[in-house]
Amino acid sequence: MTTAATTTPSDVVAEAIHAEEAVVAHNYHPLAVVVASADGAWVTDVTGKRYLDCLAAYSAVNFGHSNPILLAAAREQLDRVTLTSRAFHNDQLGPFAQALADLCGKDTVLPMNTGAEAVESGIKIARAWGYRVKGVARDRANIIVMAGNFHGRTTTIISFSDDDDARADFGPFTPGFRTVPYGDADALAAAIDDDTVAVLVEPIQGESGVVVPPAAYLPAVREICTARNVLFIADEIQSGLGRTGATFACDLVGVVPDLYLLGKALGGGIVPVSAVVGNSDILGVLRPGQHGSTFGGNPLASAVGHAVVRMLASGEYQKRARVLGARLHRRLGDLVGSGVLDVHGAGLWAGVDIDPSLATGREVCELLMARGVLVKDTHGSTIRFAPPIVIEESDLDWMVDQLAAVLEELRAG
Structure with missing residues (x-):
């Protein structure tokens, strides 16, 4: 058991995860982040670290956290x-x-x-x-x-x-x-x-x-x-x-x-x-x-x-997803050939096929999490981006920048 004087942020996260996994059936394999609060497109963990939520609870949070x-x-x-x-x-x-x-x-x-x-x-x-x-x-x-x-x-x-x-x-x-x-x-x-x-x-x-x-x-x-x-x-x-x-x-x-x-x-x-x-x-x-x-x-x-x-x-959210989605797909498309094999989807919803010779989808998600971006993998080397529709354009760009940085690190080996 850690003491107050020696507790680190990683200890706090590990203890919270252990408390959950000790009693909750293991029917999921979540990333090692423990969310304590959220607002808009951002969530904050038990240590106070903020992450950009780019999964939106599999589209259940289309309109942002705490709307x-x-x-x-x-x-x-x-x-x-x-x-x-x-x-x-x-x-x-x-x-x-x-x-x-x-x-x-x-x-x-x-x-x-x-x-x-x-x-x-x-x-x-x-x-x-x-x-x-x-x-x-x-x-x-x-x-x-x-x-x-x-x-x-x-x-x-x-x-x-x-x-x-x-x-x-x-x-x-x-x-x-x-x-x-x-x-x-x-x-x-x-x-x-x-x-x-x-x-x-x-x-x-x-x-x-x-x-x-x-x-x-x-x-x-x-x-x-x-x-x-x-x-x-x-x-x-x-x-x-x-x-x-x-x-x-x-x-x-x-x-x-x-x-x-x-x-x-x-x-x-x-x-x-x-x-x-x-x-x-x-x-x-x-x-x-x-x-x-x-x-x-x-x-x-x-x-x-x-x-x-x-x-x-009102049609406002559909239009926002359409406009920001075009930007998302354009920017993700620029990564094809640089660690990305293909990008597919519509609006603010994209599947990104990572070159499996670089990493699995899970590994890319873990590297993105370390940079403050939360996404989820599916089917091996595919990761999904589905941020809340209320995401800011600057945050959307930052998200893609973090993926580009992860891919560059993986290519550098």
Whole structure:
């Protein structure tokens, strides 16, 4: 045990990490930083050191830490009522749902809590629609999914994952899914049969490294789904709500899905909020008692979610992500050939493929952390940049400068 006289900042961090890891299941491998407070795009650790947050909780903090508008909405509601369950009505859910439906151009909202819950809900809705509306024979419904997908880690969702870490030792798995290559519309069309009820797709694959499909792909998915009477379900949990420079990543190619799956940023980084948004001819298949959540649509979540939707309705954050995103991709693109193999993404969201002969993605993230920049790796040598949309341009430039310095150090050997 260290004494007050000999305690160093590294000791403080190590003790905080030990206290957590002694009792918390090891289902994550976090970087060795212990955040104690945050504001905007910056977080401060237990020793007082500041870091630029360039992950934004996987896009859950799109509007920055401690956003004053969102905190005010939460504080006001905290003094009134926070939870009623859906056994009763509350005065916040209706206005929130209406505003969210309007933002999506739809007419019905199913409120839930987490992104994985939204995906699970979308699957149930698609199956019920298939049986009750399309006329698929009982228990024969299938859903087309994409290779390299990430939609969560529940048992049903990992049943159609091709990530060994997510699947190993968690079977038996849920049937009813067919996997096709991401970005291949011909393969998608060939996989659909009379029992297909939905196509579930990320407009941009986040966990796979911020992978953007060919520009013609999502319009082709829309056309195929319409022609074959199949629901087009867009998982916009990471890509939606301003991240890509548009309200939804689908907007970038002028596509409107049948169902939006939303989460993460919908809760403003304050409370978990998710939703399935579509029209009543689809969501209307749900009947009382067939699906629910004690916390889904609670007054506190609805108040915060409504504030998020009002912020997005102005278009200010989408424009900011679009303008700063262009700068981010231009500057990251300048590093290709200098330790970077490729850069891909949209808006303030970028996957950077590091030359594996230099370092793994994890190693680059650790070197960036030492310089005060927090990012996260995925799939070996790819790192993801997703700073809060409120990040300052000067901080964005500084972030890329730190990556350039790390790469230069690695090349110098």
